[in-house]
Every structure is written in C-alpha cells, then in structure tokens.
Amino acid sequence: MSTTTESMTGQTTFEVDYSELIPNNVDLNSDRALKRALEKWQPNFLDWWKEMGPEGFQAKEVYLRTAVGVDKAGWAKFGYVRMPEYRWGILLAPRDENRKIAFGKHKGEPAWQEVPGEYRAMLRRLVVIQGDTEPASVEQQRYLGKTAPSLYDMRNLFQVNVEEGRHLWAMVYLLQKYFGRDGREEAEELLRRRSGNADKPRILGAFNEKTPDWLSFFMFTQFTDRDGKMQLESLAQSGFDPLSRTCRFMLMEESFHMFTGQTGVGRTVEKTCQMMNEAGITDPYDVEAVRALGVIDLPTIQRKANFHMSVSRDLFGAEVSTNAANAFNAGLKGRFHEIDLEDDHQLTNDTYSVVRYKNNAFIEEEVPALSAINARLLDDYINDCQRGIDRWNRVIEKAGIDFRVKQPHKAFNRRIGEFADLNVSTEGEVMDSETWESRKYEWLPTESDLKFLVDLMHPVTEPGKFASWIAPPKVGVDQKPGDFEYVKL
Numbered sequence: 001m002s003t004t005t006e007s008m009t010g011q012t013t014f015e016v017d018y019s020e021l022i023p024n025n026v027d028l029n030s031d032r033a034l035k036r037a038l039e040k041w042q043p044n045f046l047d048w049w050k051e052m053g054p055e056g057f058q059a060k061e062v063y064l065r066t067a068v069g070v071d072k073a074g075w076a077k078f079g080y081v082r083m084p085e086y087r088w089g090i091l092l093a094p095r096d097e098n099r100k101i102a103f104g105k106h107k108g109e110p111a112w113q114e115v116p117g118e119y120r121a122m123l124r125r126l127v128v129i130q131g132d133t134e135p136a137s138v139e140q141q142r143y144l145g146k147t148a149p150s151l152y153d154m155r156n157l158f159q160v161n162v163e164e165g166r167h168l169w170a171m172v173y174l175l176q177k178y179f180g181r182d183g184r185e186e187a188e189e190l191l192r193r194r195s196g197n198a199d200k201p202r203i204l205g206a207f208n209e210k211t212p213d214w215l216s217f218f219m220f221t222q223f224t225d226r227d228g229k230m231q232l233e234s235l236a237q238s239g240f241d242p243l244s245r246t247c248r249f250m251l252m253e254e255s256f257h258m259f260t261g262q263t264g265v266g267r268t269v270e271k272t273c274q275m276m277n278e279a280g281i282t283d284p285y286d287v288e289a290v291r292a293l294g295v296i297d298l299p300t301i302q303r304k305a306n307f308h309m310s311v312s313r314d315l316f317g318a319e320v321s322t323n324a325a326n327a328f329n330a331g332l333k334g335r336f337h338e339i340d341l342e343d344d345h346q347l348t349n350d351t352y353s354v355v356r357y358k359n360n361a362f363i364e365e366e367v368p369a370l371s372a373i374n375a376r377l378l379d380d381y382i383n384d385c386q387r388g389i390d391r392w393n394r395v396i397e398k399a400g401i402d403f404r405v406k407q408p409h410k411a412f413n414r415r416i417g418e419f420a421d422l423n424v425s426t427e428g429e430v431m432d433s434e435t436w437e438s439r440k441y442e443w444l445p446t447e448s449d450l451k452f453l454v455d456l457m458h459p460v461t462e463p464g465k466f467a468s469w470i471a472p473p474k475v476g477v478d479q480k481p482g483d484f485e486y487v488k489l
C-alpha cells in the first residue's frame with residue numbers, strides 16, 4: 001500500500017514551491033515515482049505547447065498572472081513572461097481533514113483520499129474528459145494572436161491559454177498520481193489528440209469547432225468556458241477529495257476566462273451601439289449600413305451567440321442520463337452548489353421537471369431527479385448565461401436601440417440529448433429537415449457572416465489602441481493604465 005503512505009505524507013500549503021522544476025503545493029518531493037512520471041511528461045507537454053500553442057508569439061514577453069498560492073486573497077502575481085517559460089504548476093485548494101461526502105449513497109462518509117476501486121473507471125473517464133477540453137481550447141485559439149484587436153486583448157487570450165495549459169497539468173497530476181499505468185497512458189493521449197483532427201479529434205464536439213475570429217473567441221469563453229465552469233463546479237463537489245480540491249482551485253482561474261468573454265462581447269456590443277448612434281442609424285437590421293461603420297451588426301452577434309450556446313449546451317450530455325445518475329449516486333459528481341441545496345442530497349424519491357418532446361409538442365415531464373442530473377445542470381447553466389446576456393442588453397437599452405439578445409429555445413440546433421433528432425427554430429418551432437435547411441441561416445451565422453468577421457479582424461498592436469469594432473475596457477489588467485504594453489512585440 002505504498003501509494004496510501006505517500007498520499008498520507010502529501011501536505012498542502014498555501015504557498016507554492018517555485019524553486020522546483022514543477023511548481024507545486026502537493027509536496028511532490030515526497031512521491032518520487034510521481035515526480036519522475038511528471039518530469040517525464042513535462043517535455044512532451046512543452047513540445048505540444050510549442051507546436052499547438054499560440055502561433056507567432058512564443059518568444060514574446062507577455063504580462064501574465066501566475067498563481068503563487070491557493071489562498072483566495074493574493075493568490076496570483078503579475079509579470080512579464082515568455083509563454084514557454086510560464087510556470088505551469090500543480091495547485092490544489094487546501095485540504096479539509098474533516099470533509100465528508102456531501103451526496104449520493106456514500107453521503108456522510110469521510111471524503112476519499114484514494115480512488116475507490118469500484119469507481120475507478122468512472123472516475124478516470126471524468127478526469128480524462130475534463131482534461132481533454134483544456135488543451136483543445138488552446139489548439140482552437142492558436143492563431144488568434146495574429147488578429148488581436150489590441151495588446152490588452154492579446155494578453156488576455158494568452159492568459160486564458162496558459163491557464164488552460166495549467167488545467168491540463170491539473171488533470172494529468174490526478175491521472176498520474178491516482179491511476180497508475182493507465183493514468184500515464186491517458187496523460188500521453190491528452191497530448192496526442194488534436195482539436196478538429198479527423199483521425200484523432202478531441203473528445204467533445206464543441207472542442208473540435210474552429211475559433212477563427214475574435215467574436216468566436218469571446219463567445220467561446222462566455223458560453224463554452226461557462227460549461228467548463230459548471231462541470232468544474234460539479235466535480236468540485238466530488239467525494240474524491242483530490243479531484244474536488246483540484247477543481248476548486250481551477251475555478252479561481254476559470255472566472256477570468258468568462259470575464260474575457262462576457263466583457264469581450266459586451267465591448268463589441270457597446271461599440272456597435274455607439275457607432276450606430278453617431279451615424280444616426282436606428283434600424284439594427286440595416287446590416288450593410290452598420291457593417292460599413294466598421295462594427296459588427298447586432299443580428300450577427302445574435303446568430304453567433306445562438307451557435308455557441310447550442311453547441312455548448314450539447315456538452316452537458318443527454319438531459320436524462322443513467323451515467324449521470326450513477327456518477328451522482330457514487331458521490332463522484334454533484335450538482336451545481338450541491339452543499340447549499342436544501343434536500344436530502346440522495347434524491348431517491350425526488351423528481352425533476354425536464355422539457356421533452358412528446359406527441360408533437362414540448363412538454364414538461366417529471367422524471368426521477370437522479371436521472372435528471374444533467375438536465376438540472378443545464379438549467380443552472382442557462383440561468384448563469386442569462387445574467388451575462390442581461391448585461392449586454394442593458395448596454396443596448398441604454399443606447400436606445402430596439403434590439404435584445406435572446407437565448408434560443410433549449411431544443412435549437414442540438415446534436416446530443418432529448419432534441420438531437422429534431423429541427424427546431426430559436427423560437428421553438430419544430431420543422432422537417434428540408435424546411436430547416438432552407439431556414440437555418442435565419443438563426444445561425446452564414447458563410448458570409450463568418451467571412452465578414454474574419455475580414456474585419458485586423459491586428460492592432462499599438463499600446464492603448466483598439467480595433468474599430470470593439471470598445472476599450474473599463475479598467476486595465478492589474479490596474480495598469482490604458483496604454484500599457486501588455487505584450488512586448
């Protein structure tokens with residue numbers, strides 16, 4: 001039982017040891033085998049980063065934040081770093097010795113410090129799926145630096161990228177420490193799959209889509225990273241304590257990713273409204289006139305949002321799912337804010353209302369709450385998204401423009417789950433596939449929308465300057481002034 005002894009000696013401190021090759025707060029030195037495995041994986045990670053990370057900027061100094069501790073106050077420091085020299089480390093939130101499993105059939109038992117044998121395969125799968133999304137998004141975003149609308153935005157992109165790299169480290173740590181040989185193999189596979197590659201694609205659909213322009217990037221960080229947040233929130237509830245602690249710290253970094261998306265789209269909307277008002281354009285659907293101002297028309301923003309929301313909703317998996325029920329029952333993956341919910345946390349007799357399509361109509365059906373874990377997380381996600389959309393709409397409302405960004409119907413453009421086989425408009429109108437094909441571009445970005453966006457993306461690299469289509473941020477990173485040189489080109 002050597003692994004148990006090793007993990008017993010594993011101390012967690014607030015401070016991270018940066019004198020080590022692999023910065024960590026998990027006392028890596030006490031586990032020689034693990035340290036060797038990680039040190040062997042590290043050069044492969046760096047090769048992957050150099051091959052698939054941000055293209056064209058690897059040698060530039062970027063003003064990045066690096067996590068230096070896991071204490072909520074002052075956990076990060078800022079400074080210029082060349083990305084390949086970023087200190088990707090292993091950071092877990094502090095251990096609570098008295099932590100109990102909060103849900104499922106093991107509720108009330110002490111949280112596991114080792115993988116329970118009976119759940120090994122399920123747990124490994126959860127870690128691998130989460131882990132796979134992290135490098136995938138770096139791959140998807142690798143060309144965006146070349147068309148950054150400002151140095152501020154370029155820096156934010158790279159910050160997101162290095163942190164997704166760190167999240168990969170977080171999952172690889174779990175795989176290598178707790179899953180033996182197959183964990184090490186999975187860790188290698190995470191570096192072998194490639195986003196969008198037909199032979200070796202990333203595991204989940206949304207992570208094989210392209211991110212060709214900055215509006216796509218902002219939509220991705222707003223809607224797809226927000227799915228990531230929901231998944232991390234539910235894994236942070238896990239009875240497997242190392243996973244919980246890992247995810248709790250990742251969430252601190254993740255909130256910046258969604259900030260990037262929320263404010264990125266918000267600044268885009270703001271600039272569009274401002275330019276429309278200055279030009280005296282009141283009709284948001286006068287697309288040509290709006291685009292001629294060098295900004296993105298609101299209907300295109302809506303269609304982009306529709307696309308990103310629908311593919312991100314698919315990431316929640318089937319709304320009614322036995323796998324999700326099993327993972328909850330086993331205590332591996334909880335609900336959003338599980339410990340704050342007021343019920344028995346076992347859900348043996350509870351039901352949950354799920355939207356389903358039956359007899360040619362959308363109905364609300366009560367299903368066993370256990371089997372509706374995914375449906376519930378998706379509902380929480382949709383609510384979370386709405387708060388961000390409301391903020392965009394306040395900008396539009398304040399500008400006096402008659403347009404509101406809306407969430408599409410739950411069944412719109414889905415490939416997975418309850419509505420995978422349906423063709424549904426954003427308003428919830430069900431149609432045959434022929435009608436869908438002829439009408440889908442009322443709701444989804446057209447080829448010409450996407451081309452317009454790509455053509456609009458011109459790099460702006462002078463400090464303090466911004467591309468025509470986006471407003472400057474309210475405040476700089478780390479309280480830096482507006483003309484701060486976030487990336488030294």
Ligand SMILES: [Fe+2]
Pocket residue numbers: 134163164167228254
């Ligand atoms: Fe991440």
Ligand SMILES: [Fe+2]
Pocket residue numbers: 164225228254257
């Ligand atoms: Fe993220």
